[in-house]
Amino acid sequence: MGFFDRLKESLTKTRQSFIEKIDQVVTGRTGIDEDLYEELEEVLIQADVGVSTAMKLVERVRKGVKARNVQEASRLKEIFQEELEYLMGEKITPIQLNPEGPTVIMVVGVNGVGKTTTIGKMAHNFKEQGKKVLLAAGDTFRAAAIDQLEIWADRVGVDIIKHQEGSDPGAVAYDAVHAARSRKADILLVDTAGRLHNKSNLMDELRKVHKIVAREMPGAPHEVLLVLDATTGQNALNQVKIFSEAVNVTGIALTKLDGTAKGGVVTSIVTEMAIPVKLIGIGERMDDLRPFNPKDFINALYGKTKDNA
Template identity: 90%
Template sequence: MGFFNRLKESLTKTRESFVEKIDQVVTGRKGIDEELYEELEEVLIQADVGVNTAMTLVERVRKGVKARNVQEAYRLKDIFQEELEYLMGEKISPIQLNPEGPTVIMVVGVNGVGKTTTIGKLAHNYKEQGKKVLLAAGDTFRAAAIDQLEIWAQRVGVDIIKHQEGSDPGAVAYDAVHAARSRKADILLIDTAGRLHNKSNLMDELRKVYKVIARELPGAPHEVLLILDATTGQNALNQTKIFSEAVHVTGIALTKLDGTAKGGVVTAIVTEMAIPVKLIGIGEGMDDLKQFNPKDFIDALYGVNKEDQ
């Protein structure tokens, strides 16, 4: 089964809480009234689309209905899909690579969102493309984080830069950048700590790591990738705000879309955050992390049958 069909399958629960609920609201209604719009808004909010996006989307549907002089409630389904496609856009935002040396990707996010797994899958993807990849274990606060990244390095067959637990993350970043340059690596993926119980300390640390990378390699980091867990729903928006205040987040990787009913949060992230969703993860497999394509996401959400990719 190709990625599109796997994506479609993984969005089953989101489809049930989002698209099918909308169908239920409009099916059997004789006309279009204010109560219908309120119910649509409620469905969207419950599907983790977010209050602001839900209001924007329903307002666009309302205008579409008026502009086309639509009278039948069932026709809202098509208008709804069109307006969702408009809000999500068609732009694909790839990871930016540095043509003049190592591309440094700093990976941030709270613990448990799939940060290490995402780094491992990215390393695998780049290695498959023939690129030389180096990992850096910058989460020095958990021995498990260093061990997990080392396991991924062995699994993928790439080198890793690591220090002892409790050492300075900035020193790891420093060594990693210099190792990437001397070993002529194409991609350097730097893991970072993700505890949020003491946000100010964590954010100060992230800023420090960022500055070390920028100082040692002008123009780096070329990407600051924020990893978000789709199952957390609206909490993903709060995490985006917190991390964006600390470092210049350039892209989002949304993990664990498979098996969650909260995939509607993708819509909120795309429309409310000025940060592109660059990657989505739909499983544990090495090839279950792919570039985010808004059109494919909506087609998969609506269960469109098309030739697989």
């Protein structure tokens, strides 16, 4: 089974709470009225699309119906898909690589979102591309975090820079940047502690790590990737806002899309945030983390096949 088919399978619950509910709202109706638009908006909000995006989408559908002079409710589904595609766009935003030396990618996020696993899978993907990868165990607050990253380093077959539990995360970042240079690594992936985004002292620590990386390598970090858990739904948007205030988040990796009914949150992240979704994760396999392709996502959401998408 290819990645597109696995994506389609992983979006089953989201499809049921999102696309199939829209079909239910439209089915059996003859005309299009205000009640229909209100029900459509309600379905979108319940599918974790978010209030602002739901209102924007319904307004676009309303204008699309008027512009085409559509009378039949059944045609609203096709207009909705067109407007969803318009809002999501077709642009794939790749990870920015530094052509002049090591690319430093700082990975941030709260506890439990799959941050360390995301780093491991990224390391695997980069290694598959023939790149030399180095990991930095910057989450020194938990011994388990260092151990977990070390397991991934062994599994993927890459080097790791680590200090003892409780040591200064900034010192790990410092050593890692210098090691990446001296070992001629192509990619340095820096893990950070899983911060509770409402703990200001931990966010200050994150700023410090960012500052040290930038000081030791001008232009770095080249990416600050925020890992979000799709199962948290709209709470993910709050995390985007708060982490963006602390450090310059350049991209989002959305994990755990498999098995959640809250995949609709992708829509609000893409349309409401100025930060692109760069990666999505749909399972435990090494290759279950891939670049986010909005067109493929919508086609998978609608249960289409790759050929007739």
